[in-house]
Amino acid sequence: MSASSSAPLRVALLGCGVVGSSVARLLVEHSGDLAARIGAPFELVGIAVRRLGRDRSDVPVDPSLFTTDAAALVSRADIVVEVIGGIEPTRDLLLSAMASGASVVSANKALLAEDGPTLYAASDRHGVDLYYEAAVAGAIPILRPIRDSLAGDRITKVIGIVNGTTNFVLDKMDSTGAGFAETVEVAQSLGYAEADPTADVEGFDAAAKAAILASLAFHTRVDIHQVHREGITEVTAADIAAADEMGAVVKLLAICERVSRPEGEAVSVRVHPAMIPRTHPLGSVRDAFNAVFVEADAAGELMFYGRGAGGDPTASAILGDVVEVARHRVNGGRGAGESAYADLPVLPMGAASTRYHISLDVADRPGVLAAVAATFAEHDVSIETVRQRPGAPGESGDDEAAGATLVVVTHRAPDAALSATVEALGALDTVREVVSVMRVEGE
The missing domain is CATH 3.30.360.10 (Dihydrodipicolinate Reductase; domain 2)
Structure with a gap:
């Protein structure tokens, strides 16, 4: 799909909150540079909002561009920028936009994670782009x-x-x-x-x-x-x-x-x-x-x-996508669609390989460490390090009731085995409390 270099590209903006306001402002402030980079000017044809009448004097656009009729707005745009979030009615609006021939730029992580394949299928069916750089890490190009x-x-x-x-x-x-x-x-x-x-x-x-x-x-x-x-x-x-x-x-x-x-x-x-x-x-x-x-x-x-967030940083990522899809409309062609050819199985958490940092409040008497180590061995979990320090005395205050803190860091093991180990540790009569459990990464 292509457009004449002299014909303006019609942009519709869905949402005018913190991010939407920044997108509108930057579209206006950088209009000359954006037109030069793309080969055609932008025309902001409307901004869909939930309510009219709010003070939006900080958005440098003609007030007549604000509308509550998002469905009508998306039907007359070449590019629809969506920053309203949520699943519905956003999904229907984006599907309608693509059916009308508009490319979509979205920051909607929830919708993409919930039903990305439906949006990808619609973009393929109608020959338009679906871009969403801003959905994951704001201004960071990832x-x-x-x-x-x-x-x-x-x-x-x-x-x-x-x-x-x-x-x-x-x-x-x-x-x-x-x-x-x-x-x-x-x-x-x-x-x-x-x-x-x-x-x-x-x-x-x-x-x-x-x-x-x-x-x-x-x-x-x-x-x-x-x-x-x-x-x-x-x-x-x-x-x-x-x-x-x-x-x-x-x-x-x-x-x-x-x-x-x-x-x-x-x-x-x-x-x-x-x-x-x-x-x-x-x-x-x-x-x-x-x-x-x-x-x-x-x-x-x-x-x-x-x-990773904020009006201007997120708007920066959105405008990068807008420029990309606009170039496709001017010069022809499309961006990459969904790539799901590998179709790898997604493992449950129990199968993930990880490490644990476990803090135990134990009775301070002989044999405790051996019992703890045996519990790890029974679940095929290897211990990397163990540290012990004196703890507070028991409620009776006598030496026999005194406790100690054991801090155990494991080697990598299936998360299910580590979880079962923690449960078994909590059942030992020498373990007064499993104080904390946290995974360890990056080594």
Whole structure:
């Protein structure tokens, strides 16, 4: 599909919140440069909003462009930019846009992770583009390098910090020693966390992004329901301190791995907090920044770092996609569609290979360490290190009731075996409490 270089490309914008306002402003401010890069000017034909009448004086466009009729708007555009989020009515609007011949640029991670194949099928059927660089890491260019720059390579692992809110919270817990709840309040006061931070702190946001990353990296359809998800609400100041003792820091990680098995390759996709060495490139990612670490056979290790959210950073990624799809309309051709030829099985969490850091409150008497070690051996889990330090006395206060803390770090093992080991440890009469369990990555 092509267009004359003198004919303007009609752009419809769905949503005018923080990101949408930035997109509209940058389209206007950079209109001359964008036209020169593409070979044709843009014409913003409308901005769909939920309510008219709100003060939008900060958006430098004709007020008559605002409309509540999104369905009519998408039918008269060449490019539809979607930043409203959610599943419905967004899915129907995008499908309608593509049926009308419009290419789509979206930042909707939830919809893409939930039903990306339906959108891809529609883009193929109608011969239009579907781009969504801004859906995963804001301004950080990560999807295009995975899809295009590394198309001739074999990606083996993608591990990332893809949620700025949780990284801010964990970073401040690490630097100040504060607890989870009070740090979330700080994040909310600074605008890094929503009034209801559930999507971020429970890992839903990161899980959607992990599904998108894994789908692209491993040419396999992965939806959000196949991603193991744990949030950071159970991370304590003691966990942060324990990580520091071993030269590590706690991060919420999205981990996508290609797994080699005797019966063939598979994919493991998971989101959970983990200890990672401070010396690892991801260990130094501070504040609300995002970073994605990619490992590939030929390229080796690659690191992508930057602002993962915010109006202007996200708008930057969106406009990059807009320029790309606009060039296709001017010069002919289309971008890459869905690549799911590998169709690898997605493993359950129990089959994932990982390591554990386990803190045990045990009775301080002979034979305890032997019993603990035997429990690990029974589940075929190898111990890497064990540290013991005196604990608090028991409730009676006598020496016989005194306790100790055992800190065990394991070698890699199936997560199911490690989980079963922890359960068995909790049943030992010499173990007073399994104080904390956290996975260890990056070594």
